[in-house]
Amino acid sequence: MRKRLGKEKLIKERRAQMLTASAKVFAEKGFHKATIREIAGEANVAEGTIYNYFRSKRELLLSLVSAFVEESLQLAMTRPSSKSDKEFLTTLLKDRFTLIDKNMNLVRVILREMMLDEELRHPFFEQILSKISSQLEDLLETRAEEGVFRKLDAFIPVHAMMGSFLGFILLGLDRKGHRLPPEELASQLADFFLNGLRLRSGEEPT
Amino acid sequence: MRKRLGKEKLIKERRAQMLTASAKVFAEKGFHKATIREIAGEANVAEGTIYNYFRSKRELLLSLVSAFVEESLQLAMTRPSSKSDKEFLTTLLKDRFTLIDKNMNLVRVILREMMLDEELRHPFFEQILSKISSQLEDLLETRAEEGVFRKLDAFIPVHAMMGSFLGFILLGLDRKGHRLPPEELASQLADFFLNGLRLRSGEEPT
Amino acid sequence: MRKRLGKEKLIKERRAQMLTASAKVFAEKGFHKATIREIAGEANVAEGTIYNYFRSKRELLLSLVSAFVEESLQLAMTRPSSKSDKEFLTTLLKDRFTLIDKNMNLVRVILREMMLDEELRHPFFEQILSKISSQLEDLLETRAEEGVFRKLDAFIPVHAMMGSFLGFILLGLDRKGHRLPPEELASQLADFFLNGLRLRSGEEPT
Amino acid sequence: MRKRLGKEKLIKERRAQMLTASAKVFAEKGFHKATIREIAGEANVAEGTIYNYFRSKRELLLSLVSAFVEESLQLAMTRPSSKSDKEFLTTLLKDRFTLIDKNMNLVRVILREMMLDEELRHPFFEQILSKISSQLEDLLETRAEEGVFRKLDAFIPVHAMMGSFLGFILLGLDRKGHRLPPEELASQLADFFLNGLRLRSGEEPT
DNA sequence: AATGAATGAGCTTTCATTCAT
DNA sequence: AATGAATGAAAGCTCATTCAT
Incomplete structure (x- = not known):
């Protein structure tokens, strides 16, 4: 035994x-x-x-993706205890940035192969992105009902945020010097996004 | 002759x-x-x-990139006549979305190979992204001085916007064609971004 | 084990x-x-x-040359126990002719490619020819001092002999019928050369 | 016209x-x-x-050989007016060395390709070498009858001389240019060969 | 007659995969 | 279970030759 x-x-x-x-x-x-x-x-x-x-070289890659997806999911499921919106979003972004940072090389390969490979893309999109996406959508809708956020079709802002996130990864490839630490980056991005979502004073909450 | x-x-x-x-x-x-x-x-x-x-298969790819870069640059240089910020940004985004849409296949290849290939990445980053980036930075700084936008380090919002843009391309991979037409997408994104940039009433212009 | x-x-x-x-x-x-x-x-x-x-087709050729050079060297180093000059020279030539005969195919390739290829030529010249050359020069000089041979700049006769040897290989390509057995060829060549080296009676030994 | x-x-x-x-x-x-x-x-x-x-690349080479053969033949036919044997042989060798020197590069190619290519080898052997060969044989036999040279089967000395000649070409590959000028080389070689052919005093002329 | 773009057979080399040990 | 030598399909690339202009 x-x-x-x-x-x-x-x-x-x-x-x-x-x-x-x-x-x-x-x-x-x-x-x-x-x-x-x-x-x-x-x-x-x-x-x-x-x-x-x-079984094959390809399966090695798929297993790699699976492993990454699994690790990501554990993190993705730990929804930050939503104190303020700023904190919630900052933590969310920071966690992801950190995860990515730790696995940067791997993420690059995955992103790269993802573009051509439906089988590779699927778990990534369906399991990771959709989780994060729905978390964000929840937040947006909840806050909109509470009258804090503007009432928007969540699709645009959610995808803008996530896309922006992916974009930073891609763009970050060339600016190693310029890269901000994940916490700082997360905080500033959260600020930027939130101020685009917050209902401005004097505006109708609809 | x-x-x-x-x-x-x-x-x-x-x-x-x-x-x-x-x-x-x-x-x-x-x-x-x-x-x-x-x-x-x-x-x-x-x-x-x-x-x-x-000369080689690789040069075929490089020529492809050059051709795209050239076309993009022509567009990038035609700065939209900036009426309102909303119009400026909408036009800017719409033009790019349209360009990308037209060359989606090409863009995918380039993005894909860019990740591993410094020689490929360089012209793309230096020639295209930096042009767009500086245009956006200009806008942000001008408006900030006019007291319309918040005073921010342009780095974050500029890269968030561009990254978001790239992200939409990536996310778009899974959905044959964008759900939204480029104009609509551009308009909504512009709105989302601007409301994050606009100085809210009662706030210090700094 | x-x-x-x-x-x-x-x-x-x-x-x-x-x-x-x-x-x-x-x-x-x-x-x-x-x-x-x-x-x-x-x-x-x-x-x-x-x-x-x-590693490559070319390395195959180089290995071939190396193998031949190695085998040749072993033989080249076994200096014939010099009884008479005639025997010495005959044995030397016969050994080489036999070696060549055994590896005729190989020698053809090497000779052929040697003409264009410095890297191929070098080991052949430096390792094999120079060994044989110095053996012959030794003989000539020793015998010259003993007053048996004419005093000559060794360069001409040594190279004439070696060249003649190579020449037989080349010329032999087309006269398979005519080819003498190595022993006979060696003996006759030795005789021919020696009679050109031997001090003639009535001549000054210098 | x-x-x-x-x-x-x-x-x-x-x-x-x-x-x-x-x-x-x-x-x-x-x-x-x-x-x-x-x-x-x-x-x-x-x-x-x-x-x-x-008609083809190959024919280009064949034409090249033909042209060289033709030029060589003209020279080969102008039999040196044989004063002394030494002069005769020296002139013969010198002429050939000069011809080769002038066309060294070409000769190398021909030699090289000759080794594999019967069609190339044939005109070279039959037309050039056999001409020179028979001239030498003539000389040898004439002088033998006159009692000046030893009576030998002409095959060995003739081929030794021609082979030696080819050998000098090959050996010359490694040394940019011959160390000796053609005249000097020819003279010394002639001397070397002749002293191997001359009947020594006290020997039977047979 | 001269051109040189187009052709495509055929080359060396790489590498995922298999399998006898 | 682990090994790594053997495999052979498949790829990028070259270049003698053709032929429409």
Whole structure:
């Protein structure tokens, strides 16, 4: 029994080892230019071994995405206890920025391959983006009913925010020097967005 | 002379033909999975012919980017006659959305390859984004001095807007065509952004 | 351990197998017209296998040269026990002729490609020819001091002999019928050369 | 008529122009690596033009060989007025060394391709080498009968001399230019050879 | 006669995947 | 379970040759 557990643990570690290695190589070279040989080398296993854990190079990528999605979801589900709107939004953004920051290389690969690959895009969009999207929509609608936010079709602002977020990732690629720390960035973005949502004094709440 | 002109024109058409074909195939398959054979087939020329016009597959991609950058720049330079801020921003966004819409396939390829390829990223960032970015910064600063906008470090709002824009492109991948027509999208986005920029009554203009 | 040795041996055999095959095909077709496919076929391996042993087609050729140079050197270093001059020279020439005969295909390729390729020429000239050359020069000078040979600048006779030797290889290409057995050829050549070197009676030993 | 002649002359010039260009490029790159494009460029004509004068790239090479053979033959036929043997041989060698020197690059290509190509080898061997060979054989036999030279099967010395000659060409590859001027080389070689052929005093003339 | 754009066969090389050990 | 040598399909690219102008 002990042995069994140790064995299973070992297997999981091997898997993780390979996933980590592939994440690194994919990130550096892109999916196509990454070779199994290099990934195997990075993971300190033989090429053939990888095929004992993953059916194909592609499945390696899919597993990578799954792992990332899973981690993201845990974070995404921990809805910030909404004190003020500013705090809520800042925390939401900061958490995501931090997650992205930690997995920047991986995110780049995923974003990259996502553009061509429906199978890759789907879990990402459906599981991650839609979660965040609905959280934001909830916030917007709740606050609109409370008379704090303008009454808007949530589609535009939600997508603008999320898009903006993705955009920062992309744009950030080239401005390493310029990049603000996640907290600062989150705070300023939240401010910018909120001030576009807040009902201005003297305006009808509708 | 007449003949010569006709020949030159023909050559340009051939070039365009191949660029178009490659844009299509690159977009469908991605740069790596796209084959010269398929591009040649799409362009109705022999494989070798492509190498009479482009030194390599990669140069085909670079030429594609150049062509797009050039077209974009012409548009970027035609600064909308700024009547109201809303109109200015709406027009700016609408023009870009339209350009992107027209070249969606191309944009996808470029965005995709940009992430791994410094040589590809550079002209895009330096030539296009920086132009748009400085236009927006100008607007923000001018209006801020006039007391209409809040005084902000332009970095955040400018990048939020552009990032949001890129984000819409990405998000648009999953939905065949935008749900909203470019004009409507532009208008709503402009509204969203502006209301975040406008000085609210009772607030210090600084 | 046993296993390991067997494996290493197998690998060396494989390598040899490919080198032999490439020598044959290179000899028949010349370096450029020889295709990897044909070499692989001749060696009974897949095309890709060749690239597990040699980095490129060119390296295959270089390895071929190295192998030949190595074998030649072993022979070249075994200086014939110099009984009479005639025997010494005959043995020297015969050994070389035999070596060449055994590797005729290979020598053709090397000679052929040597003419254009400095990198190929260099090891051949520096390692093989210079060894033989200095052996001959030694002989000439020793004998000259002993008063048996005429005192000559060794350059001409040494190069004439070696050149003649190479020339026989080249000229021999077309006269398969005419070719004398190596021993006979060596003996007659030695005689011819020596009688040009021998001090004639009544002549000053210098 | 005048026009006609001018035209024909022009055509011959064109041909010569292309042959010269091809000789240069073949010599620099070798037959296979030489491209029609480069030859055409060197000759200042269009690629297609070459095919109006020569059926194929290969025929270009064959024509080149023919031209060289022809020039060589003219020289080979002008048998040196044989004063002394030394003078005869020296002149013979010198003439050939000079011819080779002038066409070194071309000779290399021919030698190179000759090794693989029966069709190329044949005219060279049959027309040039056999001419020189028989001249030498004549000399040897005449002098043998006169009691000046040893009675030998002419095969060995003739081929040794010619081989030596070829050898000097090959060996010369590594040294930019011969160390010795053609006259000096020819004289010393003649001396070396002759002293191997001359009947030594006290020996039977047979 | 001269041109040079178009052609496409054929080359070297890479690399995901298999499988005997 | 792990290995890594062998595989061979498939890709980018070159270039002799053709032919419409």
